[in-house]
Amino acid sequence: MTGSSPARPRSLHWASPQRPLHPDIFGEDRNSEARHKFLIESAKREHDRVREDAERVYRDHLQKEEQQRLLQEKRKEEERIRRDEQIAAEVTRVNALKAKQVVIPAPLPDPEPPRPPAVIASAPPAVTSSSAAPPATPAPQPPSQVNVVATQNGVTPKGPSFSPDDSRPLLTTPQQLLKRPEPPLLQSNGTAPAPKAVAPPVAQNPAIPAIDRYTTIHRNLKELRRSMAQQANANRALKSRIGDMRREIRKSVGQLTAGTGANRVQQQKIVALLREALQNQVQSQLIDPSNFVMEPRNPVEGAVHNEPQLPSLFLYLLNIFAKAAIAQFINEAGARPETADPVGICIAATFSEPDFLWHGVSLIDILIAKFRIVCPVLFGYKGSEKTEQGRQRLGWWKDSGSWVTEQQHMDRMTGLGAGFAAVSLRNFGPSKKTNPYPPRHYWTAMAKIVNTPSADISNTQCVVLKSMIQNYEQKFIQFYGTAAIAALRTSLLEFPGRAPQKSAAVNSLGVLAELLKKDSGLVLG
Template structure:
């Protein structure tokens, strides 16, 4: 039995050289080396299976993510199609509203039988008083042109102006010449700022030429002052006490120029202010002239302030506040004033050039003439892009508000640019007729209001609420079809409602 089974067994069992099973059945199969070899082989197999499983899982995740993205893309396409349909319907609606059906002329009235009557004596036709308009918080009674100081002293800390009744008609014999209209005052102020801007350009050219003359006291020093001021303004932040050092450097440069540490020719200050000024009691400077280098450095400060508003506040309008604080600080310094009033007209002249809508100027965003009127910046032969233009206007609108809504009630200094100027700028925009509105106005208006609502309310109370209602609800109704920024004003109404201010 043993002998007969041996050949069969030998045939079933592989030889010792035929693989793992042969090695496993040998007598030394239980030694440590074989165990380690088997363990290593098992680990390799485990690693291979695990890596294969991970690859399958990752592939599954990629497919799931791809499906999710495709689904989001499909939903976004549906949303865009729905929005495009709404815009198209709104466009059609506006076109329908713009169309009118001409009315038929009235039927001729048959003439009555003629009667012989005595010819009446023709009396002079009295001038009709204008019909009372719907109440508008921005409408004011026409007044003669006044200087900025007069406006500030009369209107600061008062309630906002409201609509006034039409003046009584005077008899022809006693009627006095009509005072300048509000439009004429606005144009005169805007033109005067342009003239100041030209005078500043002339001053810069003269001093730069003088600084190149060998032996001139301005050579080298004027450039150093200019760089220090520009760098220091660029360092202004909102941190408490962080602005002390840059403000000190700018103040020192202005004082050295004013005190004649760096000599410069005197120049008539009246060339750089809006109204006529008389010497004021207690003023630090009552003479007709000031050092030209001082005026030049104030101009450099103004230019740096404008650039900082444009570069830093377009994306973050809140960054305008520390720049506004600095501006108020510099121009309220008594040593830097002339005949008891600030020289902030130098800064406003630059605002007039870069953001004319703040001074009531209007124009179309789509025409060459309109773009020039509203301060659309040139880029070579053409203009900057619409996005760049809107960013600039946002920064300038926020900057203007940060300057004109400063509270000076807790200081003995005079406010260099009182809140009445904010009111006038707001009125100049909101009172535009529908055919004069532009997207630029809506961009600037939003920047002027957003984040500054509380200060506006603090100054004007209920009048400010009426003004905000007009600016955020009524004015967007005048928007042209291409004024996308008008919708953002309507959205602000809901934001203010959430903060507790209900305008509707």
Template sequence: MPARSGASSSSMHTSTSLGSSWFDGSPSRQSPSRLVHRPRRETLERDSPSRQVQHAEFNLMLNRSERSFYERLDLNAAEQAKDHEEQLSKAALEHERVQRCAKLEIDRLLLQQEQEKQAREEQQRLDIERLSREKARQEAEAQQRRLEMKQREEQAARQAAERQRQQQEVDARLKAQKEQLDAARRQQSEREEVARKTQEAVAAAEKARNQQLQQPPLQQPQAPKQLSAIVPQSSALAVPPTTQHIPGAAGLEEIHAQYLALHQRMKGFWGPFSKEQKNGGPLKVATGEIRRQIRLRLGQISTTREASKAAIMAIRKDCFDMALSHTEFTIDIRPFIISHPIPPLQDKAQAQVPKLLLYAFIIFTKLLIKQIDSEVRSGKGTTIQEIGLVAASLLADPKYTWMGIPMTDIVMAKYHHTCPILFGIKGNMNTPEGKARLGWKADHTTNTYNESMIGLGCGFAALSLRQFSGKNPAIPITQYWLAVASICNTPAENLYAGHYMVLKGLLQHFARKFLGFYGAQARGVLRKATVDLPARAPQGIKDVASILAVLKDDWAKNENINLD
């Protein structure tokens, strides 16, 4: 490019347009040689040849100078263009760098904003969680305070209720004691009246009894000698003759207390004795076998008479006969007898019986009551009659008596403990003490208590309403009459559901047998039990009392017993 510019300049200055180039050219493009005064052509032509040569050389020098000048201008322009391009490149690179930096800064700012946003959100979340935990803690503390306050209030209410209950119990006990004292005084004053009426009833009772004696002997109780009544009211039931004196209310309580004391003595013997044998005592095998055999055989008793015979034979052989054979360990039997006078003895050895025999009677009694309770819950009332037959036969067996005295008191003590209603014992079912007096246990409910009373009444009837050929019954028949009469003559204010349940058990399956023993007198008792007693039931137990009224219709329908 400089060469071309130089050639161009040379040609321009050698052409005829030199004057226009001078006037039109840019000052910066004008060569300094152009400013030199050149001689006019005409002058040159007039000069000498040497002078002309000098002028030619001068012109050549000017041309070379001008070409060199333009070459330098072109070179400078090229360098400037190059510098300009370099500066543009640097500016572009700087622009790109600035853009990159700006983008990075923008990204950094965006990232920073995002991080700050996330940090704010995380802080907000942490604050919310902290506030939630604080709120939950405060609510839990408030709930705990409310719960503690409620517990304190409930405890205070329970304590107040307990104090009120204790006060009520104290008041009830005081009231019951007062009522008992009043009743004792009233009955004490009435006892003489009872005795007088008893003597007046002897003649009529003897006549009726003699009429019953005309029937076969197995269906008749023994001849009476004395008659008593339960209460001195005009509607009270006269008790059929008995060889024993019938005590008043105070006497009943005294006898009941004696039997409860006997029950405690039974427990005092049975508990340590059983524990001793279980821990390796010499009679461990025998006691275990007796307990297993009695439980097994009582469970095998059914309405089939052959099954009952097989059961009683097995119990006698495997239990009571084996107990009689262990005479190496004995005990004085006299503390376990209440209802019979102790005969005179030559020495204390005559009062000894095998410990295993006493154990057998106690465990037999316990399992007997339990089996009766089990049968009544399953609705097998007729099976209870067979269980009672087996028990009565065993108690009446002379082999297992002591000097002719049967071990009846052991069974009676258990009955006094579980069913005091049978023996004229009164109580208030609205107090714990009154419930206990009427046979209520800690694990009883209303339903289980009623079922238990029915079963115990049925079992007592099966035990006492018996007569065996050639031997006296262990429990006199008069005990059955006394049980029925004591309930029928109970004042209305002392009647509870248990009385009606016990009476149902006593009568439901035994009306025909009761009539067979006592005839017209028994018919009057049945009518009083199924008509009069339900009619005077307290208001709260009218529905329960109706179960006795139903018996009257059932007997008429199923057994042809008409009480009208």
């Protein structure tokens, strides 16, 4: 039987079950007209039935397709809205940041007193338009500096006034920042370089300080600590537990070491303590977490915690955890920057835990607020190391009223720069969780430092910049590709190149470039 067509399925008989297989087909009247008509009638009915069925199926199909299409469209729309919302949120945040950065210089309407004389001498009365943002100060204006800044940056400031506005044109998109042939590729992970461009000119009035939300959060956290102390006095259960929990967290953060899997025990312990705090068996007060986040939040479907309040003990311990991490950065990574990395991993892993999110978003603002206080240059603040206020703006610490030594300050900055990179350059690609502090923040921080007008470049910035790059250049390049290489070139060669004073801190950026060349073959020059 080979070669013959396959046997027809028997069920074929039943394909049209209503086919009139009357036995009377062989009857007497099989040739009668009535019979004929009847058969035609039956055939037509059958035809209609089949057609109807077919049409119905076809309609169903069309409907389904339409439904599918609508659904798809709806999803697309939702996706778009979500993206728009994200962008909107980012823009607001960037605006807020810009507002901040723009405003900061306000308290120094004057140029640094020590510098002007020479400069002024060379400057004709060019200052026509301090009106744009009148620093309103009797201090000597160094108008010529503006020009210096402008030419050195290759960016034209809006006006000749040496007002805080100057920083705005410099604040950039990667494109502007790089000024290099390579287009800033948005590589992998969908991590786009810092959203910018969108930012409309905020804070037109530099005299009105934008509310620095991070500082407010930081203050609220201090308040929280006080309130916990009071609660503990009245609540025995809380008092007996809170100190031990705090010390356990501090100890666990201190135990973190390099090596994959080396920190499982510590990580689990920290998470367990925070969960215990969430369960709140010691009945700490419930408080509103919105005091500790950057932007107001609404409940989100599917979030573990949509309630308006969380146990204060939980927020307190998150704060302690953040505090311990920062202290570890300062004390340990200051001496050995590479120790920051395991702490950064622990931070990212803990703050991204689904049950530690509030309204679906992490509470990492608690940590970032601390960075803002201890290492302001990461957020675009600048100042002179030779002045009181300059040092304050740079986060130079004071102990009992006097400045800590230069060595201590630079140590702190080294540790914090490395710590910031350790927190912000985490790859969540393989993870189901959401990165609580994605790499665009790293980019933004770097951009803010390298866009400092030449005259305002400080050693502190150089030290922070160096330590946020060293040991992290590979991760940075993984995220941003050629754009990262261009940014490294800007940071390690161009930025120190235009620094007015070639101090050891400035020179060490160039040395890092040398080191990258020597150790990894990365040629920037």
